[in-house]
Amino acid sequence: MNDIAKQAHNGRVAAIIQVINEQMTDLGVSTRAVFTHDVLQLLCEANNPESLDQSIIVSKIRDILESISPRNIHRVRIHSRILQEQQLLWLQNIIQNPEEQLLWSEEIILRKSNFLTHWFKPSSSQSSIPNQPIVNHSSSTFVSQKPPSPLSLIVGVGLSIVLGLIGFWLYSELQFQLFNALQSNRKTPVDVSPSPVQPLSSAEQFSQGVKLATEAAAEGKVADTRQEWLEIAQKWQQAADLMAAVSPDFERYPTAQNRAALYRRNQEQAQQKADALNN
Structure with missing residues:
Protein backbone atom coordinates (compact mmCIF):
# COMPACT_ATOMS: atom_id res chain seq x y z
CA MET A 1 0.00 0.00 0.00
CA ASN A 2 2.88 2.38 0.72
CA ASP A 3 4.17 1.72 -2.79
CA ILE A 4 0.72 2.43 -4.32
CA ALA A 5 0.38 5.62 -2.26
CA LYS A 6 3.82 6.77 -3.41
CA GLN A 7 2.96 6.10 -7.06
CA ALA A 8 -0.34 7.95 -6.64
CA HIS A 9 1.50 10.94 -5.14
CA ASN A 10 3.87 10.88 -8.13
CA GLY A 11 0.82 11.28 -10.41
CA ARG A 12 0.46 7.73 -11.76
CA VAL A 13 -3.19 7.48 -12.86
CA ALA A 14 -3.55 3.71 -12.31
CA ALA A 15 -2.38 4.06 -8.71
CA ILE A 16 -4.66 7.07 -8.12
CA ILE A 17 -7.69 5.09 -9.33
CA GLN A 18 -6.75 2.13 -7.12
CA VAL A 19 -6.65 4.37 -4.04
CA ILE A 20 -9.96 6.07 -4.94
CA ASN A 21 -11.75 2.77 -5.63
CA GLU A 22 -10.60 1.31 -2.31
CA GLN A 23 -11.99 4.32 -0.44
CA MET A 24 -15.24 4.52 -2.45
CA THR A 25 -16.24 0.88 -1.90
CA ASP A 26 -18.63 1.78 0.92
CA LEU A 27 -20.57 4.07 -1.45
CA GLY A 28 -20.96 1.38 -4.12
CA VAL A 29 -19.17 3.58 -6.66
CA SER A 30 -16.45 2.54 -9.12
CA THR A 31 -14.17 4.97 -10.94
CA ARG A 32 -12.02 5.20 -14.06
CA ALA A 33 -9.76 8.04 -15.19
CA VAL A 34 -7.76 9.51 -18.07
CA PHE A 35 -5.26 12.39 -17.77
CA THR A 36 -5.51 14.59 -20.85
CA HIS A 37 -4.88 18.28 -21.62
CA ASP A 38 -3.63 18.85 -18.03
CA VAL A 39 -7.00 17.70 -16.62
CA LEU A 40 -7.71 14.43 -14.78
CA GLN A 41 -10.96 13.18 -16.34
CA LEU A 42 -12.63 11.02 -13.66
CA LEU A 43 -15.71 8.83 -14.33
CA CYS A 44 -17.86 7.63 -11.38
CA GLU A 45 -20.38 4.83 -12.00
CA ALA A 46 -22.94 3.10 -9.78
CA ASN A 47 -25.99 0.89 -10.18
CA ASN A 48 -28.45 3.63 -9.24
CA PRO A 49 -28.61 7.45 -9.15
CA GLU A 50 -28.99 7.49 -5.34
CA SER A 51 -25.40 6.28 -4.96
CA LEU A 52 -24.14 9.16 -7.12
CA ASP A 53 -25.21 12.13 -4.99
CA GLN A 54 -23.18 15.00 -6.44
CA SER A 55 -22.29 16.77 -3.19
CA ILE A 56 -21.20 13.54 -1.47
CA ILE A 57 -19.17 12.21 -4.42
CA VAL A 58 -17.42 15.53 -5.15
CA SER A 59 -16.55 16.09 -1.47
CA LYS A 60 -15.27 12.52 -1.04
CA ILE A 61 -13.08 12.64 -4.17
CA ARG A 62 -11.70 16.07 -3.28
CA ASP A 63 -10.68 14.82 0.17
CA ILE A 64 -9.03 11.70 -1.27
CA LEU A 65 -7.10 13.56 -3.98
CA GLU A 66 -5.96 16.36 -1.67
CA SER A 67 -4.70 13.74 0.80
CA ILE A 68 -2.79 12.06 -2.07
CA SER A 69 -1.59 15.43 -3.43
CA PRO A 70 -0.67 14.01 -6.89
CA ARG A 71 2.12 15.86 -8.64
CA ASN A 72 1.24 17.93 -11.72
CA ILE A 73 -2.50 17.30 -11.24
CA HIS A 74 -4.48 20.34 -10.09
CA ARG A 75 -7.66 20.30 -12.24
CA VAL A 76 -10.08 17.38 -12.00
CA ARG A 77 -13.26 16.95 -14.03
CA ILE A 78 -15.69 14.55 -12.30
CA HIS A 79 -18.39 12.85 -14.40
CA SER A 80 -21.11 10.48 -13.20
CA ARG A 81 -23.40 8.02 -14.93
CA ILE A 82 -25.27 4.76 -14.34
CA LEU A 83 -22.97 1.73 -14.52
CA GLN A 84 -22.46 0.50 -18.10
CA GLU A 85 -20.49 -2.27 -19.72
CA GLN A 86 -16.82 -1.36 -19.65
CA GLN A 87 -15.80 0.68 -22.67
CA LEU A 88 -12.35 1.87 -23.62
CA LEU A 89 -13.81 4.92 -25.36
CA TRP A 90 -15.95 6.19 -22.48
CA LEU A 91 -14.46 9.68 -22.61
CA GLN A 92 -15.18 9.97 -26.33
CA ASN A 93 -18.79 8.89 -25.75
CA ILE A 94 -19.20 11.49 -23.01
CA ILE A 95 -17.78 14.25 -25.21
CA GLN A 96 -20.10 13.34 -28.09
CA ASN A 97 -23.31 12.83 -26.06
CA PRO A 98 -22.93 14.44 -22.60
CA GLU A 99 -26.68 14.92 -22.07
CA GLU A 100 -27.48 11.29 -22.80
CA GLN A 101 -24.46 9.79 -21.05
CA LEU A 102 -24.14 11.78 -17.80
CA LEU A 103 -26.15 12.43 -14.65
CA TRP A 104 -23.92 15.39 -13.79
CA SER A 105 -20.41 16.76 -14.29
CA GLU A 106 -18.31 19.12 -12.15
CA GLU A 107 -14.77 20.47 -12.26
CA ILE A 108 -12.72 21.00 -9.09
CA ILE A 109 -9.35 22.58 -8.37
CA LEU A 110 -7.17 20.75 -5.86
CA ARG A 111 -5.78 22.82 -3.02
CA LYS A 112 -1.99 22.84 -2.77
CA SER A 113 -0.31 21.43 0.33
CA ASN A 114 0.84 24.03 2.83
CA PHE A 115 4.46 24.23 3.90
CA LEU A 116 5.12 23.63 7.63
CA THR A 117 7.19 26.50 8.93
CA HIS A 118 8.91 26.82 12.27
CA TRP A 119 10.08 30.02 13.90
CA PHE A 120 13.58 30.06 15.22
CA LYS A 121 13.62 31.88 18.57
CA PRO A 122 16.86 32.74 20.39
CA SER A 123 17.27 31.59 23.97
CA SER A 124 16.97 34.01 26.86
CA SER A 125 20.74 34.34 27.02
CA GLN A 126 20.84 35.14 23.29
CA SER A 127 18.03 37.72 23.45
CA SER A 128 19.40 39.65 26.40
CA ILE A 129 20.73 43.18 26.01
CA PRO A 130 24.34 43.09 24.86
CA ASN A 131 27.08 44.36 27.13
CA GLN A 132 27.49 48.10 27.37
CA PRO A 133 30.38 49.62 25.43
CA ILE A 134 33.67 49.42 27.28
CA VAL A 135 35.45 52.70 27.72
CA ASN A 136 39.19 52.51 27.38
CA HIS A 137 40.44 54.82 30.13
CA SER A 138 43.75 55.23 28.36
CA SER A 139 41.89 57.24 25.72
CA SER A 140 38.76 59.11 26.75
CA THR A 141 37.41 59.31 23.16
CA PHE A 142 37.74 55.64 22.07
CA VAL A 143 34.75 53.26 22.57
CA SER A 144 34.85 49.54 21.57
CA GLN A 145 31.96 47.07 21.15
CA LYS A 146 31.89 43.26 21.04
CA PRO A 147 31.40 41.90 17.49
CA PRO A 148 28.16 39.89 16.78
CA SER A 149 28.41 36.22 17.75
CA PRO A 150 28.22 33.41 15.10
CA LEU A 151 25.04 32.13 16.78
CA SER A 152 23.31 35.48 16.24
CA LEU A 153 24.24 35.35 12.56
CA ILE A 154 22.79 31.81 12.24
CA VAL A 155 19.55 32.89 13.90
CA GLY A 156 19.31 35.88 11.55
CA VAL A 157 19.83 33.72 8.44
CA GLY A 158 17.27 31.17 9.68
CA LEU A 159 14.69 33.88 10.30
CA SER A 160 15.27 35.26 6.79
CA ILE A 161 14.64 31.81 5.28
CA VAL A 162 11.42 31.39 7.26
CA LEU A 163 10.15 34.80 6.18
CA GLY A 164 10.96 33.92 2.57
CA LEU A 165 8.96 30.68 2.81
CA ILE A 166 6.01 32.52 4.32
CA GLY A 167 6.10 35.05 1.49
CA PHE A 168 6.14 32.25 -1.10
CA TRP A 169 3.21 30.51 0.60
CA LEU A 170 1.15 33.74 0.70
CA TYR A 171 1.86 34.33 -3.00
CA SER A 172 0.75 30.77 -3.87
CA GLU A 173 -2.47 31.18 -1.85
CA LEU A 174 -3.23 34.47 -3.60
CA GLN A 175 -2.72 32.87 -7.02
CA PHE A 176 -4.99 29.96 -6.03
CA GLN A 177 -7.80 32.28 -4.83
CA LEU A 178 -7.53 34.39 -7.99
CA PHE A 179 -7.79 31.27 -10.16
CA ASN A 180 -10.87 30.09 -8.22
CA ALA A 181 -12.51 33.49 -8.65
CA LEU A 182 -11.97 33.36 -12.42
CA GLN A 183 -13.39 29.83 -12.55
CA SER A 184 -16.52 30.77 -10.59
CA ASN A 185 -17.27 33.70 -12.92
CA ARG A 186 -17.45 31.50 -15.99
CA LYS A 187 -20.99 31.09 -17.30
CA THR A 188 -20.35 27.86 -19.17
CA PRO A 189 -18.48 24.71 -18.09
CA VAL A 190 -14.88 24.26 -19.19
CA ASP A 191 -14.63 22.28 -22.40
CA VAL A 192 -13.21 18.83 -21.81
CA SER A 193 -11.41 18.88 -25.14
CA PRO A 194 -10.47 21.74 -27.45
CA SER A 195 -11.58 19.83 -30.53
CA PRO A 196 -14.08 17.01 -31.19
CA VAL A 197 -12.67 13.49 -31.07
Missing part, protein backbone atom coordinates in the same frame (compact mmCIF):
# COMPACT_ATOMS: atom_id res chain seq x y z
CA GLN A 198 -13.14 11.52 -34.26
CA PRO A 199 -14.44 7.96 -33.73
CA LEU A 200 -12.10 5.15 -34.70
CA SER A 201 -12.83 3.02 -37.73
CA SER A 202 -13.15 -0.76 -37.38
CA ALA A 203 -9.73 -1.19 -38.96
CA GLU A 204 -8.19 1.24 -36.46
CA GLN A 205 -9.94 -0.47 -33.54
CA PHE A 206 -8.66 -3.85 -34.70
CA SER A 207 -5.12 -2.50 -35.14
CA GLN A 208 -5.05 -0.82 -31.73
CA GLY A 209 -6.45 -3.93 -30.08
CA VAL A 210 -3.64 -6.04 -31.56
CA LYS A 211 -1.06 -3.45 -30.45
CA LEU A 212 -2.34 -3.41 -26.86
CA ALA A 213 -2.48 -7.20 -26.73
CA THR A 214 1.10 -7.44 -27.98
CA GLU A 215 2.26 -4.99 -25.30
CA ALA A 216 0.36 -6.85 -22.58
CA ALA A 217 1.83 -10.20 -23.62
CA ALA A 218 5.38 -8.80 -23.62
CA GLU A 219 4.94 -7.13 -20.22
CA GLY A 220 3.47 -10.32 -18.76
CA LYS A 221 6.78 -12.10 -19.33
CA VAL A 222 8.66 -9.82 -16.93
CA ALA A 223 5.97 -8.59 -14.49
CA ASP A 224 6.61 -9.37 -10.82
CA THR A 225 4.57 -6.81 -8.84
CA ARG A 226 0.86 -6.41 -8.23
CA GLN A 227 0.77 -2.98 -9.87
CA GLU A 228 2.39 -4.31 -13.04
CA TRP A 229 -0.18 -7.13 -13.27
CA LEU A 230 -3.01 -4.65 -12.73
CA GLU A 231 -1.76 -2.56 -15.64
CA ILE A 232 -1.40 -5.66 -17.80
CA ALA A 233 -4.97 -6.68 -16.93
CA GLN A 234 -6.17 -3.22 -17.93
CA LYS A 235 -4.42 -3.48 -21.30
CA TRP A 236 -6.02 -6.88 -21.95
CA GLN A 237 -9.42 -5.37 -21.09
CA GLN A 238 -8.86 -2.42 -23.40
CA ALA A 239 -7.78 -4.74 -26.22
CA ALA A 240 -10.90 -6.86 -25.69
CA ASP A 241 -13.16 -3.79 -25.72
CA LEU A 242 -11.62 -2.62 -29.00
CA MET A 243 -12.15 -5.99 -30.64
CA ALA A 244 -15.71 -6.20 -29.35
CA ALA A 245 -16.47 -2.75 -30.81
CA VAL A 246 -15.52 -3.78 -34.37
CA SER A 247 -18.46 -3.42 -36.77
CA PRO A 248 -20.10 -6.67 -38.04
CA ASP A 249 -19.53 -5.56 -41.64
CA PHE A 250 -15.76 -5.41 -41.07
CA GLU A 251 -13.99 -8.11 -43.07
CA ARG A 252 -12.13 -9.46 -40.02
CA TYR A 253 -15.15 -9.34 -37.71
CA PRO A 254 -15.12 -13.12 -36.82
CA THR A 255 -11.42 -12.88 -35.92
CA ALA A 256 -12.09 -9.81 -33.81
CA GLN A 257 -14.83 -11.62 -31.86
CA ASN A 258 -12.56 -14.60 -31.17
CA ARG A 259 -9.78 -12.34 -29.99
CA ALA A 260 -12.15 -10.36 -27.79
CA ALA A 261 -13.03 -13.56 -25.92
CA LEU A 262 -9.36 -14.60 -25.71
CA TYR A 263 -8.26 -11.19 -24.43
CA ARG A 264 -10.92 -11.24 -21.72
CA ARG A 265 -9.63 -14.60 -20.49
CA ASN A 266 -6.10 -13.17 -20.44
CA GLN A 267 -7.40 -10.16 -18.50
CA GLU A 268 -8.97 -12.44 -15.90
CA GLN A 269 -5.73 -14.40 -15.53
CA ALA A 270 -3.69 -11.19 -15.07
CA GLN A 271 -6.19 -9.94 -12.48
CA GLN A 272 -5.90 -13.25 -10.60
CA LYS A 273 -2.11 -12.89 -10.50
CA ALA A 274 -2.47 -9.33 -9.17
CA ASP A 275 -4.91 -10.51 -6.49
CA ALA A 276 -2.56 -13.30 -5.48
CA LEU A 277 0.26 -10.80 -4.90
CA ASN A 278 -2.04 -8.71 -2.73
CA ASN A 279 -2.66 -11.60 -0.32
Whole structure:
Protein backbone atom coordinates (compact mmCIF):
# COMPACT_ATOMS: atom_id res chain seq x y z
CA MET A 1 0.00 0.00 0.00
CA ASN A 2 2.88 2.38 0.72
CA ASP A 3 4.17 1.72 -2.79
CA ILE A 4 0.72 2.43 -4.32
CA ALA A 5 0.38 5.62 -2.26
CA LYS A 6 3.82 6.77 -3.41
CA GLN A 7 2.96 6.10 -7.06
CA ALA A 8 -0.34 7.95 -6.64
CA HIS A 9 1.50 10.94 -5.14
CA ASN A 10 3.87 10.88 -8.13
CA GLY A 11 0.82 11.28 -10.41
CA ARG A 12 0.46 7.73 -11.76
CA VAL A 13 -3.19 7.48 -12.86
CA ALA A 14 -3.55 3.71 -12.31
CA ALA A 15 -2.38 4.06 -8.71
CA ILE A 16 -4.66 7.07 -8.12
CA ILE A 17 -7.69 5.09 -9.33
CA GLN A 18 -6.75 2.13 -7.12
CA VAL A 19 -6.65 4.37 -4.04
CA ILE A 20 -9.96 6.07 -4.94
CA ASN A 21 -11.75 2.77 -5.63
CA GLU A 22 -10.60 1.31 -2.31
CA GLN A 23 -11.99 4.32 -0.44
CA MET A 24 -15.24 4.52 -2.45
CA THR A 25 -16.24 0.88 -1.90
CA ASP A 26 -18.63 1.78 0.92
CA LEU A 27 -20.57 4.07 -1.45
CA GLY A 28 -20.96 1.38 -4.12
CA VAL A 29 -19.17 3.58 -6.66
CA SER A 30 -16.45 2.54 -9.12
CA THR A 31 -14.17 4.97 -10.94
CA ARG A 32 -12.02 5.20 -14.06
CA ALA A 33 -9.76 8.04 -15.19
CA VAL A 34 -7.76 9.51 -18.07
CA PHE A 35 -5.26 12.39 -17.77
CA THR A 36 -5.51 14.59 -20.85
CA HIS A 37 -4.88 18.28 -21.62
CA ASP A 38 -3.63 18.85 -18.03
CA VAL A 39 -7.00 17.70 -16.62
CA LEU A 40 -7.71 14.43 -14.78
CA GLN A 41 -10.96 13.18 -16.34
CA LEU A 42 -12.63 11.02 -13.66
CA LEU A 43 -15.71 8.83 -14.33
CA CYS A 44 -17.86 7.63 -11.38
CA GLU A 45 -20.38 4.83 -12.00
CA ALA A 46 -22.94 3.10 -9.78
CA ASN A 47 -25.99 0.89 -10.18
CA ASN A 48 -28.45 3.63 -9.24
CA PRO A 49 -28.61 7.45 -9.15
CA GLU A 50 -28.99 7.49 -5.34
CA SER A 51 -25.40 6.28 -4.96
CA LEU A 52 -24.14 9.16 -7.12
CA ASP A 53 -25.21 12.13 -4.99
CA GLN A 54 -23.18 15.00 -6.44
CA SER A 55 -22.29 16.77 -3.19
CA ILE A 56 -21.20 13.54 -1.47
CA ILE A 57 -19.17 12.21 -4.42
CA VAL A 58 -17.42 15.53 -5.15
CA SER A 59 -16.55 16.09 -1.47
CA LYS A 60 -15.27 12.52 -1.04
CA ILE A 61 -13.08 12.64 -4.17
CA ARG A 62 -11.70 16.07 -3.28
CA ASP A 63 -10.68 14.82 0.17
CA ILE A 64 -9.03 11.70 -1.27
CA LEU A 65 -7.10 13.56 -3.98
CA GLU A 66 -5.96 16.36 -1.67
CA SER A 67 -4.70 13.74 0.80
CA ILE A 68 -2.79 12.06 -2.07
CA SER A 69 -1.59 15.43 -3.43
CA PRO A 70 -0.67 14.01 -6.89
CA ARG A 71 2.12 15.86 -8.64
CA ASN A 72 1.24 17.93 -11.72
CA ILE A 73 -2.50 17.30 -11.24
CA HIS A 74 -4.48 20.34 -10.09
CA ARG A 75 -7.66 20.30 -12.24
CA VAL A 76 -10.08 17.38 -12.00
CA ARG A 77 -13.26 16.95 -14.03
CA ILE A 78 -15.69 14.55 -12.30
CA HIS A 79 -18.39 12.85 -14.40
CA SER A 80 -21.11 10.48 -13.20
CA ARG A 81 -23.40 8.02 -14.93
CA ILE A 82 -25.27 4.76 -14.34
CA LEU A 83 -22.97 1.73 -14.52
CA GLN A 84 -22.46 0.50 -18.10
CA GLU A 85 -20.49 -2.27 -19.72
CA GLN A 86 -16.82 -1.36 -19.65
CA GLN A 87 -15.80 0.68 -22.67
CA LEU A 88 -12.35 1.87 -23.62
CA LEU A 89 -13.81 4.92 -25.36
CA TRP A 90 -15.95 6.19 -22.48
CA LEU A 91 -14.46 9.68 -22.61
CA GLN A 92 -15.18 9.97 -26.33
CA ASN A 93 -18.79 8.89 -25.75
CA ILE A 94 -19.20 11.49 -23.01
CA ILE A 95 -17.78 14.25 -25.21
CA GLN A 96 -20.10 13.34 -28.09
CA ASN A 97 -23.31 12.83 -26.06
CA PRO A 98 -22.93 14.44 -22.60
CA GLU A 99 -26.68 14.92 -22.07
CA GLU A 100 -27.48 11.29 -22.80
CA GLN A 101 -24.46 9.79 -21.05
CA LEU A 102 -24.14 11.78 -17.80
CA LEU A 103 -26.15 12.43 -14.65
CA TRP A 104 -23.92 15.39 -13.79
CA SER A 105 -20.41 16.76 -14.29
CA GLU A 106 -18.31 19.12 -12.15
CA GLU A 107 -14.77 20.47 -12.26
CA ILE A 108 -12.72 21.00 -9.09
CA ILE A 109 -9.35 22.58 -8.37
CA LEU A 110 -7.17 20.75 -5.86
CA ARG A 111 -5.78 22.82 -3.02
CA LYS A 112 -1.99 22.84 -2.77
CA SER A 113 -0.31 21.43 0.33
CA ASN A 114 0.84 24.03 2.83
CA PHE A 115 4.46 24.23 3.90
CA LEU A 116 5.12 23.63 7.63
CA THR A 117 7.19 26.50 8.93
CA HIS A 118 8.91 26.82 12.27
CA TRP A 119 10.08 30.02 13.90
CA PHE A 120 13.58 30.06 15.22
CA LYS A 121 13.62 31.88 18.57
CA PRO A 122 16.86 32.74 20.39
CA SER A 123 17.27 31.59 23.97
CA SER A 124 16.97 34.01 26.86
CA SER A 125 20.74 34.34 27.02
CA GLN A 126 20.84 35.14 23.29
CA SER A 127 18.03 37.72 23.45
CA SER A 128 19.40 39.65 26.40
CA ILE A 129 20.73 43.18 26.01
CA PRO A 130 24.34 43.09 24.86
CA ASN A 131 27.08 44.36 27.13
CA GLN A 132 27.49 48.10 27.37
CA PRO A 133 30.38 49.62 25.43
CA ILE A 134 33.67 49.42 27.28
CA VAL A 135 35.45 52.70 27.72
CA ASN A 136 39.19 52.51 27.38
CA HIS A 137 40.44 54.82 30.13
CA SER A 138 43.75 55.23 28.36
CA SER A 139 41.89 57.24 25.72
CA SER A 140 38.76 59.11 26.75
CA THR A 141 37.41 59.31 23.16
CA PHE A 142 37.74 55.64 22.07
CA VAL A 143 34.75 53.26 22.57
CA SER A 144 34.85 49.54 21.57
CA GLN A 145 31.96 47.07 21.15
CA LYS A 146 31.89 43.26 21.04
CA PRO A 147 31.40 41.90 17.49
CA PRO A 148 28.16 39.89 16.78
CA SER A 149 28.41 36.22 17.75
CA PRO A 150 28.22 33.41 15.10
CA LEU A 151 25.04 32.13 16.78
CA SER A 152 23.31 35.48 16.24
CA LEU A 153 24.24 35.35 12.56
CA ILE A 154 22.79 31.81 12.24
CA VAL A 155 19.55 32.89 13.90
CA GLY A 156 19.31 35.88 11.55
CA VAL A 157 19.83 33.72 8.44
CA GLY A 158 17.27 31.17 9.68
CA LEU A 159 14.69 33.88 10.30
CA SER A 160 15.27 35.26 6.79
CA ILE A 161 14.64 31.81 5.28
CA VAL A 162 11.42 31.39 7.26
CA LEU A 163 10.15 34.80 6.18
CA GLY A 164 10.96 33.92 2.57
CA LEU A 165 8.96 30.68 2.81
CA ILE A 166 6.01 32.52 4.32
CA GLY A 167 6.10 35.05 1.49
CA PHE A 168 6.14 32.25 -1.10
CA TRP A 169 3.21 30.51 0.60
CA LEU A 170 1.15 33.74 0.70
CA TYR A 171 1.86 34.33 -3.00
CA SER A 172 0.75 30.77 -3.87
CA GLU A 173 -2.47 31.18 -1.85
CA LEU A 174 -3.23 34.47 -3.60
CA GLN A 175 -2.72 32.87 -7.02
CA PHE A 176 -4.99 29.96 -6.03
CA GLN A 177 -7.80 32.28 -4.83
CA LEU A 178 -7.53 34.39 -7.99
CA PHE A 179 -7.79 31.27 -10.16
CA ASN A 180 -10.87 30.09 -8.22
CA ALA A 181 -12.51 33.49 -8.65
CA LEU A 182 -11.97 33.36 -12.42
CA GLN A 183 -13.39 29.83 -12.55
CA SER A 184 -16.52 30.77 -10.59
CA ASN A 185 -17.27 33.70 -12.92
CA ARG A 186 -17.45 31.50 -15.99
CA LYS A 187 -20.99 31.09 -17.30
CA THR A 188 -20.35 27.86 -19.17
CA PRO A 189 -18.48 24.71 -18.09
CA VAL A 190 -14.88 24.26 -19.19
CA ASP A 191 -14.63 22.28 -22.40
CA VAL A 192 -13.21 18.83 -21.81
CA SER A 193 -11.41 18.88 -25.14
CA PRO A 194 -10.47 21.74 -27.45
CA SER A 195 -11.58 19.83 -30.53
CA PRO A 196 -14.08 17.01 -31.19
CA VAL A 197 -12.67 13.49 -31.07
CA GLN A 198 -13.14 11.52 -34.26
CA PRO A 199 -14.44 7.96 -33.73
CA LEU A 200 -12.10 5.15 -34.70
CA SER A 201 -12.83 3.02 -37.73
CA SER A 202 -13.15 -0.76 -37.38
CA ALA A 203 -9.73 -1.19 -38.96
CA GLU A 204 -8.19 1.24 -36.46
CA GLN A 205 -9.94 -0.47 -33.54
CA PHE A 206 -8.66 -3.85 -34.70
CA SER A 207 -5.12 -2.50 -35.14
CA GLN A 208 -5.05 -0.82 -31.73
CA GLY A 209 -6.45 -3.93 -30.08
CA VAL A 210 -3.64 -6.04 -31.56
CA LYS A 211 -1.06 -3.45 -30.45
CA LEU A 212 -2.34 -3.41 -26.86
CA ALA A 213 -2.48 -7.20 -26.73
CA THR A 214 1.10 -7.44 -27.98
CA GLU A 215 2.26 -4.99 -25.30
CA ALA A 216 0.36 -6.85 -22.58
CA ALA A 217 1.83 -10.20 -23.62
CA ALA A 218 5.38 -8.80 -23.62
CA GLU A 219 4.94 -7.13 -20.22
CA GLY A 220 3.47 -10.32 -18.76
CA LYS A 221 6.78 -12.10 -19.33
CA VAL A 222 8.66 -9.82 -16.93
CA ALA A 223 5.97 -8.59 -14.49
CA ASP A 224 6.61 -9.37 -10.82
CA THR A 225 4.57 -6.81 -8.84
CA ARG A 226 0.86 -6.41 -8.23
CA GLN A 227 0.77 -2.98 -9.87
CA GLU A 228 2.39 -4.31 -13.04
CA TRP A 229 -0.18 -7.13 -13.27
CA LEU A 230 -3.01 -4.65 -12.73
CA GLU A 231 -1.76 -2.56 -15.64
CA ILE A 232 -1.40 -5.66 -17.80
CA ALA A 233 -4.97 -6.68 -16.93
CA GLN A 234 -6.17 -3.22 -17.93
CA LYS A 235 -4.42 -3.48 -21.30
CA TRP A 236 -6.02 -6.88 -21.95
CA GLN A 237 -9.42 -5.37 -21.09
CA GLN A 238 -8.86 -2.42 -23.40
CA ALA A 239 -7.78 -4.74 -26.22
CA ALA A 240 -10.90 -6.86 -25.69
CA ASP A 241 -13.16 -3.79 -25.72
CA LEU A 242 -11.62 -2.62 -29.00
CA MET A 243 -12.15 -5.99 -30.64
CA ALA A 244 -15.71 -6.20 -29.35
CA ALA A 245 -16.47 -2.75 -30.81
CA VAL A 246 -15.52 -3.78 -34.37
CA SER A 247 -18.46 -3.42 -36.77
CA PRO A 248 -20.10 -6.67 -38.04
CA ASP A 249 -19.53 -5.56 -41.64
CA PHE A 250 -15.76 -5.41 -41.07
CA GLU A 251 -13.99 -8.11 -43.07
CA ARG A 252 -12.13 -9.46 -40.02
CA TYR A 253 -15.15 -9.34 -37.71
CA PRO A 254 -15.12 -13.12 -36.82
CA THR A 255 -11.42 -12.88 -35.92
CA ALA A 256 -12.09 -9.81 -33.81
CA GLN A 257 -14.83 -11.62 -31.86
CA ASN A 258 -12.56 -14.60 -31.17
CA ARG A 259 -9.78 -12.34 -29.99
CA ALA A 260 -12.15 -10.36 -27.79
CA ALA A 261 -13.03 -13.56 -25.92
CA LEU A 262 -9.36 -14.60 -25.71
CA TYR A 263 -8.26 -11.19 -24.43
CA ARG A 264 -10.92 -11.24 -21.72
CA ARG A 265 -9.63 -14.60 -20.49
CA ASN A 266 -6.10 -13.17 -20.44
CA GLN A 267 -7.40 -10.16 -18.50
CA GLU A 268 -8.97 -12.44 -15.90
CA GLN A 269 -5.73 -14.40 -15.53
CA ALA A 270 -3.69 -11.19 -15.07
CA GLN A 271 -6.19 -9.94 -12.48
CA GLN A 272 -5.90 -13.25 -10.60
CA LYS A 273 -2.11 -12.89 -10.50
CA ALA A 274 -2.47 -9.33 -9.17
CA ASP A 275 -4.91 -10.51 -6.49
CA ALA A 276 -2.56 -13.30 -5.48
CA LEU A 277 0.26 -10.80 -4.90
CA ASN A 278 -2.04 -8.71 -2.73
CA ASN A 279 -2.66 -11.60 -0.32
